[in-house]
Amino acid sequence: MDIASSFLGRDIVSMKELSREEIDFILDRATEMEPIADRGSDMLRGRIMATLFFEPSTRTRLSFESAMLRLGGGVIGFAEPGVSSVAKGESLRDTIKTVENYSDIIVIRHYEDGAARVAADAAGIPVINAGSGSLEHPTQALLDLHTIRAAKGRIDGLKVALLGDLLYGRTVHSLLYALSNYDVKVFLVSPERLRFRRDLLKELEGKIEYEEIDDLYRCLEEIDVLYVTRIQKERFPDLREYEKLKDSYIITRETLRHAKRDLIIMHPLPRVTEISTDVDDTPNAWYFKQMRHGLYVRMALLSLILGGR
Amino acid sequence: MDIASSFLGRDIVSMKELSREEIDFILDRATEMEPIADRGSDMLRGRIMATLFFEPSTRTRLSFESAMLRLGGGVIGFAEPGVSSVAKGESLRDTIKTVENYSDIIVIRHYEDGAARVAADAAGIPVINAGSGSLEHPTQALLDLHTIRAAKGRIDGLKVALLGDLLYGRTVHSLLYALSNYDVKVFLVSPERLRFRRDLLKELEGKIEYEEIDDLYRCLEEIDVLYVTRIQKERFPDLREYEKLKDSYIITRETLRHAKRDLIIMHPLPRVTEISTDVDDTPNAWYFKQMRHGLYVRMALLSLILGGR
Amino acid sequence: MDIASSFLGRDIVSMKELSREEIDFILDRATEMEPIADRGSDMLRGRIMATLFFEPSTRTRLSFESAMLRLGGGVIGFAEPGVSSVAKGESLRDTIKTVENYSDIIVIRHYEDGAARVAADAAGIPVINAGSGSLEHPTQALLDLHTIRAAKGRIDGLKVALLGDLLYGRTVHSLLYALSNYDVKVFLVSPERLRFRRDLLKELEGKIEYEEIDDLYRCLEEIDVLYVTRIQKERFPDLREYEKLKDSYIITRETLRHAKRDLIIMHPLPRVTEISTDVDDTPNAWYFKQMRHGLYVRMALLSLILGGR
Numbered sequence: 001m002d003i004a005s006s007f008l009g010r011d012i013v014s015m016k017e018l019s020r021e022e023i024d025f026i027l028d029r030a031t032e033m034e035p036i037a038d039r040g041s042d043m044l045r046g047r048i049m050a051t052l053f054f055e056p057s058t059r060t061r062l063s064f065e066s067a068m069l070r071l072g073g074g075v076i077g078f079a080e081p082g083v084s085s086v087a088k089g090e091s092l093r094d095t096i097k098t099v100e101n102y103s104d105i106i107v108i109r110h111y112e113d114g115a116a117r118v119a120a121d122a123a124g125i126p127v128i129n130a131g132s133g134s135l136e137h138p139t140q141a142l143l144d145l146h147t148i149r150a151a152k153g154r155i156d157g158l159k160v161a162l163l164g165d166l167l168y169g170r171t172v173h174s175l176l177y178a179l180s181n182y183d184v185k186v187f188l189v190s191p192e193r194l195r196f197r198r199d200l201l202k203e204l205e206g207k208i209e210y211e212e213i214d215d216l217y218r219c220l221e222e223i224d225v226l227y228v229t230r231i232q233k234e235r236f237p238d239l240r241e242y243e244k245l246k247d248s249y250i251i252t253r254e255t256l257r258h259a260k261r262d263l264i265i266m267h268p269l270p271r272v273t274e275i276s277t278d279v280d281d282t283p284n285a286w287y288f289k290q291m292r293h294g295l296y297v298r299m300a301l302l303s304l305i306l307g308g309r
Numbered sequence: 310m311d312i313a314s315s316f317l318g319r320d321i322v323s324m325k326e327l328s329r330e331e332i333d334f335i336l337d338r339a340t341e342m343e344p345i346a347d348r349g350s351d352m353l354r355g356r357i358m359a360t361l362f363f364e365p366s367t368r369t370r371l372s373f374e375s376a377m378l379r380l381g382g383g384v385i386g387f388a389e390p391g392v393s394s395v396a397k398g399e400s401l402r403d404t405i406k407t408v409e410n411y412s413d414i415i416v417i418r419h420y421e422d423g424a425a426r427v428a429a430d431a432a433g434i435p436v437i438n439a440g441s442g443s444l445e446h447p448t449q450a451l452l453d454l455h456t457i458r459a460a461k462g463r464i465d466g467l468k469v470a471l472l473g474d475l476l477y478g479r480t481v482h483s484l485l486y487a488l489s490n491y492d493v494k495v496f497l498v499s500p501e502r503l504r505f506r507r508d509l510l511k512e513l514e515g516k517i518e519y520e521e522i523d524d525l526y527r528c529l530e531e532i533d534v535l536y537v538t539r540i541q542k543e544r545f546p547d548l549r550e551y552e553k554l555k556d557s558y559i560i561t562r563e564t565l566r567h568a569k570r571d572l573i574i575m576h577p578l579p580r581v582t583e584i585s586t587d588v589d590d591t592p593n594a595w596y597f598k599q600m601r602h603g604l605y606v607r608m609a610l611l612s613l614i615l616g617g618r
Numbered sequence: 619m620d621i622a623s624s625f626l627g628r629d630i631v632s633m634k635e636l637s638r639e640e641i642d643f644i645l646d647r648a649t650e651m652e653p654i655a656d657r658g659s660d661m662l663r664g665r666i667m668a669t670l671f672f673e674p675s676t677r678t679r680l681s682f683e684s685a686m687l688r689l690g691g692g693v694i695g696f697a698e699p700g701v702s703s704v705a706k707g708e709s710l711r712d713t714i715k716t717v718e719n720y721s722d723i724i725v726i727r728h729y730e731d732g733a734a735r736v737a738a739d740a741a742g743i744p745v746i747n748a749g750s751g752s753l754e755h756p757t758q759a760l761l762d763l764h765t766i767r768a769a770k771g772r773i774d775g776l777k778v779a780l781l782g783d784l785l786y787g788r789t790v791h792s793l794l795y796a797l798s799n800y801d802v803k804v805f806l807v808s809p810e811r812l813r814f815r816r817d818l819l820k821e822l823e824g825k826i827e828y829e830e831i832d833d834l835y836r837c838l839e840e841i842d843v844l845y846v847t848r849i850q851k852e853r854f855p856d857l858r859e860y861e862k863l864k865d866s867y868i869i870t871r872e873t874l875r876h877a878k879r880d881l882i883i884m885h886p887l888p889r890v891t892e893i894s895t896d897v898d899d900t901p902n903a904w905y906f907k908q909m910r911h912g913l914y915v916r917m918a919l920l921s922l923i924l925g926g927r
Binding site: 354355356357359383385386387398399402403404406407408410411412 | 657658659676677680681683684687688690693697851887888889890895898906909910912913
């Protein structure tokens, strides 16, 4: 079976299930989507995507919905669980067994680890994980890779720093798994208190070269990519802890003076204060462009899974 | 006038307004919709449906929206009253007189008895009742009939049990009216406290053969269809009353041992605990397939009322 | 450059930025949209509009969404800020810099004065202000003009009364600016406490003939248009003040006996009690028809800005 047809009807739940060959194939398809993102297409005319967002997310939801509309398909769904039958005590599995009757593919965002897997197992139609719990957000990782490749022309050989909350941020978990398919060196830069989970690092042992540091300046001169993440208030059990750490890592125009000229700065967004707005107009700022690559990657996945064209 | 054209521009507010001939016509049209539900169509291209949900309901809303998209139409609306002008004190009539300017058909769900009738009277465009108050939910009754017909090949001659909360469940009210058009026997199985409303039963006197019992086992051996309903917490003025009754009627795989081999189990969903999940994989479980029939029936109604094809 | 092409890619933030020639051009285009509003079109096929509603509004949102669907385009967005990244502390500018990657035009409603301007400055795609703060609501003013022109055949030479809350209502601010492009006389009828803002009136000095009165009956016999506005509860710092004033200006069928036979009554809606429902069936009632003109005007703007046909 060729790669393209291996995607037909497939679930996308975790980065762990994608090989480098498959990832590269998705990224190539995403690049092909760029002109279609501008002019629209009829590739998925008559098909319906259901977006089930049990946790709010403007950007991921709108990105998926835009991707489906640009391909000519239709969208149904909900943006928060309050308006769903979950409020009446329905199980996730039952919600999925219902919604699969109304759509051709389900995109799910959920606050619980493993929820996307439960959904994929319950559904007779393909399911894409749009972020579940604190661990998995595979389409974000794919769009991050696509952004890096667009900026640098390659992923192999790069040095990448992941900065901020590495304990709770699901984005960095998926991204580290994704990067482990490439020949990169990763600096994991975080306060001691918010370091990457030990068990998860162990899984990656031998698959990726990494170094854990707490001071960005120890790697700033040599990195090609700086991936900044927000320290999410809602993840902290103790608010005083949050206040103490939230300003630990702030990137400003001054920071750039100590970095490579062609360093790219990425961020999954939303940003609060961790990147100063004076960085926005520099050529190093890639966090808004990143969003555009999210559109390309999601169009690629939808068209591959639903067999567009 | 032939039946098809009698549906053009018509409101669907109550099961009481549909004759058996009309019901059968809708069910036949729904069957024709099955292949179109898979591949989509352009039947209602350029037409717009407004879904006004003053009470949340994932399944009914998504079902209608999917039906409209599969027919090539577009959808606008709201999923809860909080985001509507109702929050500013607007009357339902004024909301309808506004929305009719933006759409070709209105689908309304409302917590008040009679709200769908008010909407239909106010609107210059057709209105479909997607559930109002505790009495009417005609499209649910139609999809229930379509499911029974699909499973059994007929409706006449069957024995049907309606189980659970028969006092507050709007689904069973509409379904009992719908069934009264056919030659069936109905067992109304409920706790004394949650029996069917006397005045409503009186209306059906002579039109349908029924028996009220409180023990499912008194009819289990002879029934062809078991229609289970949830005991809705939010309908109880007293929470202790709810706790006492909620587990009264639980269907398990064990229950099936005492029933006909080809008994079909239905449920309007969402389910909480009233059907054990170990029933889901049996051939008797028709509650998820029911959702698919909802799509067919709603596609049939939209295409008949808006004159598709 | 001809007028049509001057609209390509343009922001619509304030009535102050539109000349009479441009307004008339939009109104003419809106009239051309009437047949298209009935049958739909493919003019904007493949294009996407994002509706970002930071403040709920059924009518404006549904009107814009219907306009886009009638032109063949697609819609993404949110109906309230609770489901957006704003809840996570994101700035409006960042939200816009994200959403511009997913859509071709942004329609924004916001509770803050100036928010639409901020959005337009941040966005690389056109932005339409769908109401911001207490001052600007340009598409409402345009639909008001279109309604007047449809009812009266002209705008020049008319006498118009604006009644009710002239201090807080953003509709009347935009409308007064719009009317200042025409040769009209305006009566500003309000309680002393809710008179038009002095600074804003000063801006219009010499551009429009107006008179401030507190008694409708002083102008009722001579006016051609009576524009009624709601006294918005949420705008009052003091609830007792609200209770005292809210019934000050109630229009009933009796009011009409003292007016010109062909007086038209308008209202931006939602209405609470300020126009009695017994007026609804008179030929003077134009407030529901107004909504239809909103559809035409928004279709005109979308097609002009996005270059349809």
